[in-house]
Amino acid sequence: MFRLVGSSVQLDIQDPKPEFHDLFWVINRENNVVQYDNKRKNMMYYSDYGGRVEFNEETYSLTLKNLQKTDSGLYEVRASGDEVRVVAEYRLSVLDPEEAPVLTHQLSRDTCNITLTCRGHDLSINSSCYKETCEEKEVTSPGGVILSLSVSGSTIICNHSNPVSWKTDVLEMKELERLCADEGEGEDKVN
Template sequence: MLQPIFVLSSLISITVSCDKFRLVGGSLQLDTQNPVPDFDDLFWVFNRTNNVLKYSWKHKEVTFYSHYEGRAEFNEETYSLTLKNLQKTDSGLYEAQASGDNVTGVAEYRLSVSDPVEAPVLTYQLNRDTYIITLTCRGHDISIHSSCSIETCEEKEVTSPGGIALSLSVKSSTVICNHSNLVSWKTDILELKELKGLCADKGVTGYIVGGVVGVIVIILIVVVITMRKSCGTN
């Protein structure tokens, strides 16, 4: 009976890594995830080998290691760690370990720090023969293209291996080009009425050109008939 109980208790104490995503320059509070046992010292460790801080229970003293002085805070009641002014080099694994008779992991987080995405650019081009509009949504080093008629537009989306996404969608009367990553997003928009107006303008131009051509043809016919009648009279 003791062996299943031991296995169960071991499973309960396992610390599961939790993913966190933040912008460059932001901050993050990391809390303990498991009950903290009695300990002599508690460490927060980065990537298993770099100490962030050491807390001594006996002396109630916090020691921050050089890279984190001035940009980290420790709560002596909850044992949480707060990281400030995050940089992309702060991305990695953070663990809290309580050291006494044994070393017990009480928290584990995997942090990813990213720059905000750039603003995307949404452009369009009209095919004068078909009146089909080609939309182009560009962001970072990726782009997507979509065909758009007067009534409907194709919706598309693409995601790069680095988690950067680019999408082109239509909501109500607005075409939206959205550029995003795990921590930020920016958009460029275009009103459908602008596209419809573009097609309408081209259509009106076509009608005008057709009308002018028709008038010229009629005038030529009248002139020819008149000349023939004049020749017949003579």
């Protein structure tokens, strides 16, 4: 599961109604988030989550609020009775929103070749356009961040995204056509 920093997530048990004495929500197989004693109907929240956790006594779901990047990890629900068994498991990744990318262009001298540069965070794409035809490209970082340069109708789009957010910068094809026309007029005036 991917979620944005500051958002909330509800994690449900995957077993319809497990039989148990105690139920534990655990992160990264070692740190308790919530412990629920079924006999006493008593729950204990652990301090790292100070007020950001809600446990539902009817469904046994866990809601994490105001997510932080440090909340990323493997969440398990352990039901203990005659034996301990895992009744749900989630891998949660909490991500920052992506930064807005920057799309720039540069005209080559004497031709109508235009170089486009799409930059976002640590990624960069260079592409070329000749008149109304632009090369589309995409790169992905090891962390799953995608930077892409594409054309939709008469718009060139530089998109910077991760699994939970995206930002774009756009350039209208008309701007490139105007650059080519200006370059062509400049040549005529010199001759």
